[in-house]
Amino acid sequence: MSAVPASILIVDDNSVNRHVLAYILRDTYPLIEQAEDGDECISKLQRQSFDLLLLDLNMPKKSGFEVLSELNRHPLAHKPAIIVVSADNKPSTISRALKLGASDYVTTPFNRDELLARVKTHLALRMREQDLEDRVAERTRELEQSNLQLQKTHSQLLQAEKMASLGQLAAGVAHEINNPIGYIKSNLGSLRDYVTDLIQLVGIYQQTEVFIDDKSARKQLAVQQKTMNLPFLKDDIKQLIEDSLTGARRVKQIVSDLKVFSHPEQKEWQLLDINDCIHSVLNIVHSEVKYKADVHLDEGPRLPDIQCITTQIYQVITNLLVNASQAIEGHGEIFICTQLSTNNSNMVDILIRDTGSGMSEKVKKSIFDPFFTTKPVGQGTGLGLSVSYGIIESHGGYIQVESKVGEGTCFTLSLPIKQPEGVIL
Secondary structure, eight states: OOOOOEEEEOSSSSSHHHHHHHHTTTTTOOOEEESSHHHHHHHHHHHHHOEEEEEEESSSOHHHHHHHHHHHHHHSSSEEEEEESSSSOOHHHHHHHTTTTTSSSEESSOHHHHHHHHHHHHHHHHHHHHHHHHHHHHHHHHHHHHHHHHHHHHHHHHHHHHHHHHHHHHHHHHHHHHHHHHHHHHHHHHHHHHHHHHHHHHHHHHGGGGGGOOHHHHHHHHHHHHHHTTHHHHHHOOOOOOOOHHHHHHHHHHHHHHHHHOOOOOOSOEOOOOOHHHHHHHHTTHHTTTEEEEEEEEESSOOOOOOOOOOHHHHHHHHHHHHHHHHHSSSSEEEEEEEEEOOTTTEEEEEEOSSOOOOOHHHHHHTTTOOOSSSSSTSSSSSSHHHHHHHHHHHHOOEEEEETTTEEEEEEEEEEEOOTOOOOO
16 A cells, blocks of 8 residues: 655745745655745644644744744644744754754755755654554554453453352352241141141031030030131131242242352353243342332243353343333333244344333443443442343344333343354353
């Protein structure tokens, strides 16, 4: 690729001097422009980039010294090399010009070859400086990109560490709860059988009441039955036991679902029924969601199991459901739908839609950035969606977001059914 020709600006209030300089330089440097005073010089430098400035000192309106001073006060993005061309050969003048930023000083009358040599030297230095600046800028961009990637990785590691801590906590809680719930459930089952036998026995006593000869005993029995409201008691005991068994079974299921988060991080793909995953997550986030929204689940036809890191997919769906509930002011609705992808039969889609406050286009563009959050201080780290995006991306899937302010938001997760052979996270 050929180099771009150097551009030169000649500034002098004497038109003869300008044309002489242009004549000497034009064969070698065709891109030459002229300015007749300091004001025009500054105006041209602000509108256009030049590689070299040949500057006279003694000019009306704005002198060469004033031009140099203004360039120091308001540096240009593309600063040219500056050669002062002046008849003033006093050392103090030369020193002042160089201190103000001139690269060189040529006194008139000048030698043509010397002028060309100096122009060539300073343009070469300027080109090398520009090349170095471009390299530094490119390296800076690369470092900034690497820094962003490191921040993203760091945030994911932070979240992974939090999830690992949560997993250890969940394992301990699950173990501690599982044992007492086990014997409560067992005891309630035995109690139900015992109470059933006792109620049958009471029924037999009631049937034999007429055969009791002792009137006092019969009266005492009738009073006792009336006092304890035996019909109500028989019905309510059965209901209490059934409700207790249902609660125990629910706690046991929650503990079972919680164990998913306590497993050590997988290193290989495993098969996951996405609908089972959603049911388990709904059990886990029930207390977070139940006061904010009614959940509507549309599972559709039986979906094939997907290959994934199960704990990570649980983490993503948990995060999206909690976010959906938190986006709802008052009470709203959350709709969950699972289906084969409409765009790719080798993928499954999970749609999670809420009737919350929605997002503006500006917010929507930033939601996957690390540490971005619209929640109040102390109520969110801004890591959840960033980590979720990274998880779905690492699985070969993608996330789509549709949102309207005041109407709600819909996240669509698309995940491949099978992962490429030999690929392990």
